[in-house]
Amino acid sequence: MFMNWSDLLNTLKRSYNRLGNTNPKMLEAYRNLAAAQGSNGALDAKTRELIALAVAVTTRCDGCISSHAAAAVKAGATEAEVSDALGTAIALNAGAAYVYSLRAMEAVTQMREAA
Numbered sequence: 001m002f003m004n005w006s007d008l009l010n011t012l013k014r015s016y017n018r019l020g021n022t023n024p025k026m027l028e029a030y031r032n033l034a035a036a037q038g039s040n041g042a043l044d045a046k047t048r049e050l051i052a053l054a055v056a057v058t059t060r061c062d063g064c065i066s067s068h069a070a071a072a073v074k075a076g077a078t079e080a081e082v083s084d085a086l087g088t089a090i091a092l093n094a095g096a097a098y099v100y101s102l103r104a105m106e107a108v109t110q111m112r113e114a115a
Helices: 005-022 024-036 045-059 062-074 079-114
Strands: none
Touching (some): 005 024, 005 079, 045 062, 045 079, 062 079
16 A cells, blocks of 8 residues: 555645645635636536546645545546546656556545545
8 A cells, every 4th residue: 555545635634724824825825726626617526536636646746646536536436437537647647657546546446445
């Protein structure tokens, strides 16, 4: 196992306000950015989360992987859909994306089991 993805997500949630309390404008801007995502309605939530998971792999962000794995599971993403999205990340980012795709697959499995 690479890591416990649910624990990581919970740690991130608990730590979220630590930076925000000292930099409230940044926290507000981040929340506004997240709220604006998908606001035109062209993509459904599952598609957006599959894209976000693939991007999280290419940027090698474990926190992003945990967050978007949980959101993808919540949005109903299947293992085959996750695999296809991660395949795109691998094709664009080769070896590093392959290793982080393994991490993302583990995260999705753990989130599914915890749901």
